[in-house]
Amino acid sequence: MAPNSWIPSTKTLRRPLRLADFSSSVVVSISQPPGPSSTVLLLRVHRVPRLSSQDQQAIFVLSLSHSVCAQSKYKLVTEKHGNILLQEQVIRMLRLSERDERNVKEFHKVHPEAKDRGFGRVFRSPSLFEDVVKSILLCNCQLSSKRKKRRQEKDGANPVPAEMEGEEVDLGNFPSPKELANLDADYLQSKCKLGYRTNYILKLAMEIEEGKLKIDGYEGVQDAASCRILIKGISGVGSFARASVLMCLGFYDEVPWDSETIKFLKHV
Numbered sequence: 001m002a003p004n005s006w007i008p009s010t011k012t013l014r015r016p017l018r019l020a021d022f023s024s025s026v027v028v029s030i031s032q033p034p035g036p037s038s039t040v041l042l043l044r045v046h047r048v049p050r051l052s053s054q055d056q057q058a059i060f061v062l063s064l065s066h067s068v069c070a071q072s073k074y075k076l077v078t079e080k081h082g083n084i085l086l087q088e089q090v091i092r093m094l095r096l097s098e099r100d101e102r103n104v105k106e107f108h109k110v111h112p113e114a115k116d117r118g119f120g121r122v123f124r125s126p127s128l129f130e131d132v133v134k135s136i137l138l139c140n141c142q143l144s145s146k147r148k149k150r151r152q153e154k155d156g157a158n159p160v161p162a163e164m165e166g167e168e169v170d171l172g173n174f175p176s177p178k179e180l181a182n183l184d185a186d187y188l189q190s191k192c193k194l195g196y197r198t199n200y201i202l203k204l205a206m207e208i209e210e211g212k213l214k215i216d217g218y219e220g221v222q223d224a225a226s227c228r229i230l231i232k233g234i235s236g237v238g239s240f241a242r243a244s245v246l247m248c249l250g251f252y253d254e255v256p257w258d259s260e261t262i263k264f265l266k267h268v
Contacts (some may be wrong), residue, residue: 001134003171016173017089017126025173030090043090089126103250124248128215130174132204135244136197136236140258180205200236224251 005014011032016025027046091097095104100121108115125131180188180202189198207213213234221227227249231242240261243254 003174005171016171017086020085022176027171028086093124093126095121099250122247128218129177129208131248132234132245133201135241136200139238139240140260177205177208181209197236203235218249224253227251
């Protein structure tokens with residue numbers, strides 16, 4: 001889903017990420033050099049603006065001793081200008097933390113084929129807020145919409161047109177809670193056609209901005225039961241969205257399904 005863009009020819013993920021002020025963004029590309037034994041992930045920052053001292057503090061190559069856990073087989077290399085916040089967002093998206101690494105290893109113990117084929121990490125957004133909003137938006141999507149999304153995801157989310165693959169393109173970032181909280185419900189509905197979800201999303205953004213909801217703290221919760229209780233407090237999050245958000249937080253004991261999922265399964 002937007003703003004993720006996939007370049008099939010180079011197997012590169014491109015999207016905007018937030019800088020330290022959380023109001024400005026830069027477009028980054030994430031790729032893995034070819035080769036079956038490659039353990040390097042290249043993070044390239046496009047059209048680098050004048051960076052603040054906070055953004056400049058970590059212009060370096062990120063080795064295994066930094067934010068990527070020491071047990072991970074991957075190194076994250078930042079080309080040109082990088083910063084800690086950008087790397088933290090990539091680490092979250094690709095699940096390269098110590099906790100994620102432990103989960104993958106446990107999964108591979110019970111599913112050796114997954115280890116042999118090199119899968120076991122569920123992609124997620126740079127922030128939990130984006131994950132929650134997308135989970136709400138995906139709930140009860142019509143079957144035709146889900147099929148369209150699957151066709152897009154077969155080659156990656158929102159493939160970049162071939163004629164633009166080598167270009168420096170501008171991509172709008174996913175809105176922050178602050179940006180959404182400043183919008184009027186009628187305006188958001190007229191621009192995005194979100195239906196009944198409009199008020200839920202605006203309420204979520206406003207509660208985060210007002211300090212009533214501190215969802216970033218959910219990342220540190222270690223058990224599914226406690227996390228489930230916290231997520232139930234978010235308006236608009238039903239069983240499907242709750243299971244989806246729990247999965248994004250590393251808990252897999254609930255399966256995200258809704259009426260449209262059942263309809264689809266009856267067709268396959």
